[in-house]
Each structure stands twice: as structure tokens, then as C-alpha cells.
Amino acid sequence: MPFTGLDIIIPVLVILVLLVLFTGIKTVGQGYNYTVERFGRYTKTLTPGLNLIIPFIDRIGAKMNMMEQVLDVPTQEVITRDNAIVAVDGVAFFQVLNAPQAAYQITNLQNAILNLTMTNIRSVMGSMDLDELLSNRDTINDRLLRIVDEAASPWGIKMTRVEIKDINPPANLVDSMARQMMAERTKRAQILEAEGLKQAQVLEAEGRKEAAFRDAEARERAAEAEARATQVVSEAIAKGDVQALNYFVALKYTEAMAKIGSANNSKVVLLPIEAASLIGSLGGIGAIAQEVFRNEGTAGAQRQAARPPVVRPDQG
Known part of the structure; x- marks a missing residue:
């Protein structure tokens, strides 16, 4: 059977129509937008997915990346x-x-x-x-x-x-900055050291002040005790008790001799001529002690005599 011209034209037209349709189909990838131009003028934007344009009239202008x-x-x-x-x-x-x-x-x-x-x-x-x-x-x-x-x-x-x-x-500027930083750190270290020294000196001065105050207080109390002892001795002398004066003198003399004997550089102790008075004073101390013991014995005997007799059961 011979082919006619119509049999050839029809398949050609079908193929052309398919080509035109495929030309108008545009697929846009995810993360992109396409601009559409019609005769060189922007008309619309194609978003991701399947899109249709008019073949031979519309064309893709710019493919823009919408991702960061x-x-x-x-x-x-x-x-x-x-x-x-x-x-x-x-x-x-x-x-x-x-x-x-x-x-x-x-x-x-x-x-x-x-x-x-x-x-x-x-x-x-x-x-x-x-x-x-x-x-x-x-x-x-x-x-x-x-x-x-x-x-x-x-x-x-x-x-x-x-x-x-x-x-x-620049390198020279970095070196200058490093030297500046080192100088600043050295300055801060010196300031901290000076502050520490200042605090130490203040604390030391406070300690000396407190010690001096306590020493003065101790000397004041010792002086008060000495004045009280002197007053007691004076009152005893005023009452006619000469032994109290001897006791007071002997006590001071003994303390002085003890200090002389305890010195590190004293190997030989030379007693003065007045040392004989120390012996007399010691005798006075002994007399005072005997008198005290005698008075206590007499008082005890008087208390014993004043007690009532105790009657035992076997003597009744």
C-alpha cells in the first residue's frame, strides 16, 4: 500500500506538538527560583517543582540560588x-x-x-x-x-x-604591645608587693602598740602593788612595828642580790660592806616568823581550852 503525503505529515505534526509541549515544561530544583521573561520583560517567578511556560514566547531569565x-x-x-x-x-x-x-x-x-x-x-x-x-x-x-x-x-x-x-x-607593633603588657604586669606586681609590705608594717606597728600598752599596764599594776606594799609597811611602822620595815628592806635587798647573781657575765660576786645589814634584816624576818607562829600557837591553845569537855559513853 503506497504512503500518501498525509500519512507523512500527521506523524511529523505529532512530533512537533510533543516537542513544543516539552519545551514549555520547566522543572525547578529545590532551593532555586527561576525568573520568566516574555519578549525580554520579567513576568513571573518559577518556584521549585513542575512549571509551565508558553513556548517560544516565554523564556527563563535568571536562575537564582535561594539558599544561604x-x-x-x-x-x-x-x-x-x-x-x-x-x-x-x-x-x-x-x-x-x-x-x-x-x-x-x-x-x-x-x-x-x-x-x-x-x-x-x-x-x-x-x-x-x-x-x-x-x-x-x-x-x-x-x-x-x-x-x-x-x-x-x-x-x-x-x-x-x-x-x-x-x-x-605588624610584627613591630606586636612586640611593642607585648612589652607594654609585660610592663603593666610588672607594675601591678610591684603595687601588690608594696601593698603587702604596707599591710605587714601596719600590722607590726599595731602589734608594737598593743605590746607597749600591755607593758605599760603591767608596770602600772606593779607600781600600784609596790605603792600598796609601801603603804602597808608605813602603816606598820606608824603603829610601832619595826620588824615590818626590816622585812621590807630585806626583801628588796634579796631581789637585788638575786639579779646580780643571775647575770650571764658574772662569774664572781663581790658583796658590799653593807651586806651585814642583810643578815640583820634576815634576823628580823626570822623574828617576825617566830612571833607569828607563837601568836598562832597561843590562839590555838585558847581555842582548845574554850571548848567544852567531851564525855564518852563508857565514862558515864
Whole structure:
């Protein structure tokens, strides 16, 4: 059976229709958005999944990555407010929130974000002193994030984080900082040592003061006791008791001789001529003791005689 022209045209038309249909079917991967342009003008955005466009009229414009992305900030030199030169590098994190704005509001989005971040790093860190720069890294990160995010918001992106990785001062500046830190630590150590010495001297002075006060109090009490003893002896002499005076003199003489004999450098003790009076005084002491014992014996006998007789049962 011979083929006619219609038999050939029909399969060709079917194949063309299928090709056209496949051309209008677009599959978008997860984490991406595609922009659609009709005759060069943006019309809509294709989301992840299966989408249909008009073949030969609509076309895919830009394929935008909607996931969070990381951008390395290369090392650059920054001059601080106190004219110190430091080498700084960092990292920036951003995410596209609006695919049409990111595609049509800026050319070369990543390069724009990179230059914007580097410029603001120089501005923010250049307005700070070196010491403030090294100790306030979190503050720098917060300021950079706020400034860069505000500047990039018209591009349909969100800056999630801007982090400074390394701040490297020159080698000579590092050595100067190390010497300064050592001098500061030495200064603090000397201050602490001086404070400790001061406290020790204060405590020692307080101890001497307390000891002197106690010594004075002891001397005062000894003087009071001496005055009391002298008063007692004086009263005894006034009553006609000469033995009390002899006892008092002998006691003082004995104490003086004991001190002379206990000296470390005294090998031979020479008694003065007046030592004979010491013997007389000792005799007075003996007389006083005999008189006391005799008075006590007499008093005991009188008490014994005054007691009533005891009658035993066997004598009744």
C-alpha cells in the first residue's frame, strides 16, 4: 500500500506538538527560583517543582540560588584612628529573599556584596583605635552587619552574618604591645608587693602598740602593788612595828642580790660592806616568823581550852 503525503505529515505534526509541549515544561530544583521573561520583560517567578511556560514566547531569565551562601572577604589593610596598620579578613553570609530584585536590581550580585563589605570594614575599623579594635570584635561584627544589610536590602537579599576572622597588626607593633603588657604586669606586681609590705608594717606597728600598752599596764599594776606594799609597811611602822620595815628592806635587798647573781657575765660576786645589814634584816624576818607562829600557837591553845569537855559513853 503506497504512503500518501498525509500519512507523512500527521506523524511529523505529532512530533512537533510533543516537542513544543516539552519545551514549555520547566522543572525547578529545590532551593532555586527561576525568573520568566516574555519578549525580554520579567513576568513571573518559577518556584521549585513542575512549571509551565508558553513556548517560544516565554523564556527563563535568571536562575537564582535561594539558599544561604558564604562569601569570603579577602585580606586587606586597614588604618586605624591612631594610625596603626592592620591586616583584616572576614566572611559574609547572605540569602536571596526576592529573586527578581536580586536578578534585575544589581549586576554581579556576589561581587557587589563583596565590595560593599570590604568598604564598610575599612570605614568601621578605621574609626576605632587599635586597642578598641582588638578588644571589641563583637561590636565590629554587629556594626558591619547592620550597615551592610541596610545597604543591600534593595537588592532583595538579607545579610545574615558578617564576621571578622583575623586581625593581624605588624610584627613591630606586636612586640611593642607585648612589652607594654609585660610592663603593666610588672607594675601591678610591684603595687601588690608594696601593698603587702604596707599591710605587714601596719600590722607590726599595731602589734608594737598593743605590746607597749600591755607593758605599760603591767608596770602600772606593779607600781600600784609596790605603792600598796609601801603603804602597808608605813602603816606598820606608824603603829610601832619595826620588824615590818626590816622585812621590807630585806626583801628588796634579796631581789637585788638575786639579779646580780643571775647575770650571764658574772662569774664572781663581790658583796658590799653593807651586806651585814642583810643578815640583820634576815634576823628580823626570822623574828617576825617566830612571833607569828607563837601568836598562832597561843590562839590555838585558847581555842582548845574554850571548848567544852567531851564525855564518852563508857565514862558515864
